[in-house]
Amino acid sequence: MFAADFEYYRAGSVAEAGQLLAAHPGAKLLAGGHSLIPLLKLRLAAPAAVIDIGRIAELRGISADDDGLRIGALTTHAEIAASDAVKEHAAALAEAASQIGDPAVRNRGTIGGNLAHADPASDLPTVLAALGATLTVAGKDGERSVDVGDFFTGVMMTSLGENDLLTAIRVPSAAGRGTAYVKFSHPASRYAVIGVAVALGIGTKGGGWISKIKGEPKETVCTDAAVAIGGLVPKPLRCSGVEAALNDQAPSDETFGAAAAAVTGDLGDDLLGDVFASGDYRKAVAPVYVQRALAAAAERAGQA
Amino acid sequence: MKVPVRITVNGRLIEREVEPRLLLVHFIRVFAELTGTKVGCDTSQCGSCTVLIDGVSAKSCTTLAVQADGADVKTIEGLADGEKLHPLQESFWNKHGLQCGFCTPGMILASHELLRTNASPSDEEIRHGLEGNLCRCTGYQNIVRAVRDAAGAMAAAEE
Numbered sequence: 482m483f484a485a486d487f488e489y490y491r492a493g494s495v496a497e498a499g500q501l502l503a504a505h506p507g508a509k510l511l512a513g514g515h516s517l518i519p520l521l522k523l524r525l526a527a528p529a530a531v532i533d534i535g536r537i538a539e540l541r542g543i544s545a546d547d548d549g550l551r552i553g554a555l556t557t558h559a560e561i562a563a564s565d566a567v568k569e570h571a572a573a574l575a576e577a578a579s580q581i582g583d584p585a586v587r588n589r590g591t592i593g594g595n596l597a598h599a600d601p602a603s604d605l606p607t608v609l610a611a612l613g614a615t616l617t618v619a620g621k622d623g624e625r626s627v628d629v630g631d632f633f634t635g636v637m638m639t640s641l642g643e644n645d646l647l648t649a650i651r652v653p654s655a656a657g658r659g660t661a662y663v664k665f666s667h668p669a670s671r672y673a674v675i676g677v678a679v680a681l682g683i684g685t686k687g688g689g690w691i692s693k694i695k696g697e698p699k700e701t702v703c704t705d706a707a708v709a710i711g712g713l714v715p716k717p718l719r720c721s722g723v724e725a726a727l728n729d730q731a732p733s734d735e736t737f738g739a740a741a742a743a744v745t746g747d748l749g750d751d752l753l754g755d756v757f758a759s760g761d762y763r764k765a766v767a768p769v770y771v772q773r774a775l776a777a778a779a780e781r782a783g784q785a
Numbered sequence: 786m787k788v789p790v791r792i793t794v795n796g797r798l799i800e801r802e803v804e805p806r807l808l809l810v811h812f813i814r815v816f817a818e819l820t821g822t823k824v825g826c827d828t829s830q831c832g833s834c835t836v837l838i839d840g841v842s843a844k845s846c847t848t849l850a851v852q853a854d855g856a857d858v859k860t861i862e863g864l865a866d867g868e869k870l871h872p873l874q875e876s877f878w879n880k881h882g883l884q885c886g887f888c889t890p891g892m893i894l895a896s897h898e899l900l901r902t903n904a905s906p907s908d909e910e911i912r913h914g915l916e917g918n919l920c921r922c923t924g925y926q927n928i929v930r931a932v933r934d935a936a937g938a939m940a941a942a943e944e
C-alpha cells in the first residue's frame with residue numbers, strides 16, 4: 482500500500498514545528514509514525530503536508546521527582562516499559578506500555594503519538610485517566626496544561642487544535658498505591674478489546690479513641706480508588722460507581738466482585754463493538770477484567 | 786516533492802532522492818536491491834518486514850524512508866559475517882525453524898532483538914518476544930527451539 486503523496490517537512494525544534502503548522506494548515510505531525518503511517522497507507526488520512534517531529538531531542542526522555550513523572554511526548558513505548566522511574570511511580574503505565582503491539586512496534590511508537598491519535602482501543606489513555614495525568618500542549622499562545630479528562634473528546638478526537646503540539650505528559654506519583662493494567666487483547670492486532678487501569682490504596686479505618694470507646698476494631702480498607710476503562714467506549718472512562726464501591730471497604734474478593742459489577746452502570750449504552758467482539762459482549766465481560774485489575778492492584782498496594 | 790535521503794544498508798551508503806511517502810521496505814528492496822526483507826501483511830502485524838534501524842528492530846513497512854535518513858539499517862543479508870552465518874541463522878537451519886522461508890528474515894531479526902534485550906530467554910519469553918511475527922508453516926515449535934539453541938550458542942561464544 483502506498484500513501485497519497487504529501488509534502489514533507491522536518492522540524493528541528495518545538496518552535497519550528499509551530500511555525501510549520503501555522504504555514505501548512507491541515508498538516509499532520511509525524512512522531513514514530515505507528516499510528517499515522519497505517520492511516521496514510523490505508524488513505525484514511527491524506528494530508529497535503531506531513532511535519533516530522535521525530536528528531537526533536539527536547540521532546541524525548543523521562544524524568545522523575547517527588548511529585549511524579551514527566552514523560553516527553555517522543556518517548557517510545559519500549560522506553561516507558563523499561564523505565565525504573567515509571568515502574569516506581571506508575572507501575573501500571575509500564576505494564577500497559579509493555580503490552581502495546583509487539584517489540585518492534587514498541588521501539589518506534591511514542592506516547593505522544595499514541596495519545597494524539599486517540600484510538601479508543603489504545604492502552605495508554607486508559608492508564609493515564611486512572612492516574613490523573615496532565616498533558617502539556619504547546620500552541621499558538623504558548624504552553625498550557627490539559628487535564629487528561631478534558632483531552633479526549635471522542636473516537637480519535639482530542640481537544641488539540643490545528644496549531645497544537647503535545648509536548649509532555651505529567652503523571653502524579655502513585656507510589657504508596659498499587660496500580661495495575663489488565664487487558665483483553667485483540668488476538669491479531671493486540672489492541673485492547675477491553676482495558677482496565679486501577680490505582681488503589683490500602684489504609685486503615687478506625688482505631689482512634691472513639692472507636693476504642695465503642696469497642697470497634699481497626700479495619701483495613703481500600704482508599705483513593707481510581708478506576709478507568711477503555712477499549713469498549715469512545716474515550717477512556719473513569720468508573721465512579723466502581724470507585725465508590727471500593728473506598729472504605731475491606732480489600733476482599735467480595736468487595737472487588739461487587740465493585741466490578743458496578744462497571745456495568747458506569748459504562749452506559751454508548752459502546753463500541755466489532756466483528757470480533759460486540760459491544761454487548763464486551764460489556765458483559767468487562768466486570769471480569771475490572772475484578773482482575775482490582776486484585777492485581779491490591780496485591781501491589783500490599784507490597785508498597 | 787522529492788527529498789534527499791542517505792541510508793546505510795548493511796554497511797553500504799545509499800543516497801537517493803525519494804518521494805516522502807516511500808516506505809523503508811521499498812527503499813531496501815528497490816534501491817538497495819536486497820529482497821530478503823519481505824512485505825507480508827503491509828499493516829505492521831506480521832513482522833516479515835522487520836529490520837534493524839541503528840541496531841534496534843523496526844517494521845520497515847511502517848517506517849518512511851525519510852525517517853531512516855542518516856540511519857544504519859541492517860537486513861537479513863547483512864547478518865552473516867562473510868561466509869560465516871550468524872548463530873541465529875545457523876540455529877534456524879539446524880533446528881528446521883522454517884519451511885517456506887517467507888517469514889524467516891523477519892523472524893530472525895525479531896529474534897536478534899529479543900536476544901539483544903534478554904540474552905537467555907525462557908520459552909515463554911521467546912514466544913512473547915516473537916508475538917509480532919507470524920509464521921504460517923511451522924507452528925512455531927521449531928522456531929522457539931532455534932532461538933533457544935542460538936541463545937545457548939551465543940552465550941557459549943561469549944565465555
